[in-house]
Amino acid sequence: MSREKMFYIDGEWVDPISSRPFDVINPATEEPAATISLGSAADVDRAVKAAKAAFPAYSQSSKDERVALLEKILAAYQARLDDVAKAITTEMGAPAWLAKRAQAATGIAHLSQIIKVLKAYEFSSTRGTTLIAREAIGVCGFITPWNWPINQTVCKIAPALAAGCTIVLKPSEFAPLSALLLAEALDAAGVPKGVFNLVNGDGATVGQAIASHPDVDMVSFTGSTRAGILVAKAAADTVKRVHQELGGKSANIILPDADLQKAVAGGVQACFTNSGQSCNAPTRMFVPTDRHDEAAAIAKAAAERVKAGDPAAKDTTIGPVVNEAQFNKIQRLIQSGIGEGATLVTGGPGRPDGLNRGYFVRPTVFANVRPDMTIAREEIFGPVLSILPYRTEEEVIALANDTVYGLSGYVQSGDIDRARRVAARLRAGTVHLNGAGPDFAAPFGGYKQSGNGREWGEFGFEEFLEVKAVMGYLTAA
Numbered sequence: 001m002s003r004e005k006m007f008y009i010d011g012e013w014v015d016p017i018s019s020r021p022f023d024v025i026n027p028a029t030e031e032p033a034a035t036i037s038l039g040s041a042a043d044v045d046r047a048v049k050a051a052k053a054a055f056p057a058y059s060q061s062s063k064d065e066r067v068a069l070l071e072k073i074l075a076a077y078q079a080r081l082d083d084v085a086k087a088i089t090t091e092m093g094a095p096a097w098l099a100k101r102a103q104a105a106t107g108i109a110h111l112s113q114i115i116k117v118l119k120a121y122e123f124s125s126t127r128g129t130t131l132i133a134r135e136a137i138g139v140c141g142f143i144t145p146w147n148w149p150i151n152q153t154v155c156k157i158a159p160a161l162a163a164g165c166t167i168v169l170k171p172s173e174f175a176p177l178s179a180l181l182l183a184e185a186l187d188a189a190g191v192p193k194g195v196f197n198l199v200n201g202d203g204a205t206v207g208q209a210i211a212s213h214p215d216v217d218m219v220s221f222t223g224s225t226r227a228g229i230l231v232a233k234a235a236a237d238t239v240k241r242v243h244q245e246l247g248g249k250s251a252n253i254i255l256p257d258a259d260l261q262k263a264v265a266g267g268v269q270a271c272f273t274n275s276g277q278s279c280n281a282p283t284r285m286f287v288p289t290d291r292h293d294e295a296a297a298i299a300k301a302a303a304e305r306v307k308a309g310d311p312a313a314k315d316t317t318i319g320p321v322v323n324e325a326q327f328n329k330i331q332r333l334i335q336s337g338i339g340e341g342a343t344l345v346t347g348g349p350g351r352p353d354g355l356n357r358g359y360f361v362r363p364t365v366f367a368n369v370r371p372d373m374t375i376a377r378e379e380i381f382g383p384v385l386s387i388l389p390y391r392t393e394e395e396v397i398a399l400a401n402d403t404v405y406g407l408s409g410y411v412q413s414g415d416i417d418r419a420r421r422v423a424a425r426l427r428a429g430t431v432h433l434n435g436a437g438p439d440f441a442a443p444f445g446g447y448k449q450s451g452n453g454r455e456w457g458e459f460g461f462e463e464f465l466e467v468k469a470v471m472g473y474l475t476a477a
Helices: 041-059 064-078 081-094 097-120 151-164 177-188 203-212 225-236 260-276 291-306 323-339 394-402 415-424 458-461
Strands: 005-010 013-014 021-026 031-037 124-127 129-134 139-143 165-170 194-197 218-222 240-245 251-254 283-289 342-347 362-366 383-390 408-412 428-433 465-470
Touching: 005 041, 005 177, 021 151, 031 129, 031 240, 041 129, 041 139, 041 194, 041 203, 041 240, 041 342, 064 081, 064 097, 064 151, 064 458, 081 097, 081 151, 081 177, 097 151, 097 260, 139 151, 139 203, 151 177, 151 458, 165 177, 203 225, 203 394, 218 225, 218 291, 225 240, 225 394, 225 465, 240 428, 240 458, 251 260, 251 394, 260 283, 260 291, 260 383, 260 408, 283 394, 291 362, 291 383, 323 383, 383 394, 415 428
Parallel strands: 139 165, 139 218, 165 194, 218 240, 251 283, 251 408, 283 383, 362 383, 408 428
Antiparallel strands: 005 013, 005 194, 021 031, 124 129, 129 465, 342 362
């Protein structure tokens, strides 16, 4: 790739208005993997002007034209899949198998799903003599994270393009390489000039400029709750639509009638996948008090089978966390768990044995965790599991909901009706029963401080539409 220091604006690769080089660090080696340019408010303004100019024509394109464009994008992306997977491994440390089979593959899943949605979607209907029309919201600003860089970028770009919107994207400066490859695929697919634009940069400069820009009609942000609050405040003066997918501290409720071995081992795996860097990771495992020690022993065995190491090695389970700041935060939180009296079952501070370089974290399990402990309340975003005991179903539902977050929940039970009843009482945007995986057609998003709005499938698509009523559209009989 020769365009790391360039931005994609108005259908062309352009140099930044002023040069601010920034090294992208490979977290497995702690060495620079590439150097990008951090943009400025002036670069954002140039991109927004291009998107605004392109909107009138693109928003009036037909559904068939947009379906054809998305199909070309899908083909162009598939052609670059291996390159995208390698970039994800380099920029944020995902093991090669995860980068290709899960991380990069989500781009195909979201594009395929949105093509299906768009083909079936009806943009207008009548009620009496009134037309109800759904129209593209306008220029959309996207601020995306480093932990699932393609997933969180394509699940915004695909529905926005399907709806007829134009786009200004700021990927995370810590994981921008896969987004640059995506931009090359969009360009190869023939996206009209100005419809998609990319400006690299940090949140304080480029993110702030996107969120506050008067010609951006909607801003969609994925990241921490702290940063989401700043985005919402920056957007408030222009009363634009704000869509957010933020933090999580998801509960995994293992009911007394569950298969404990399967539920606990599966919960450990789900918590540690992607080095624990998933907003919906089941990081709080609730187990019956009388089976707490048994659950801790199962979790210990499962965690000690997790191998942290070189992302390119075939036997690696988890890679490093993304950067030094994240590594240091996780170490601080592990120390807080020890200091506040949780039982350290396995793992703990420092790097895994044999790894003296790279931001690798020891897969860690705490037991006898109290609900008021820091590790039970703060989002850690690393391979750290907290096991909390409970006595009754009523108690565990209350404990699960006792969080400022509400992104996901997990319920394990031998009785599906019981699992459904518990799921109905969880204050979370998604709930997984008995190990069920993701559904790309289902809505994804959270309650409370986990954000607002939904992504994925038809629900995510409709976030990019305004609703218009045209009275007297039909003549009364």
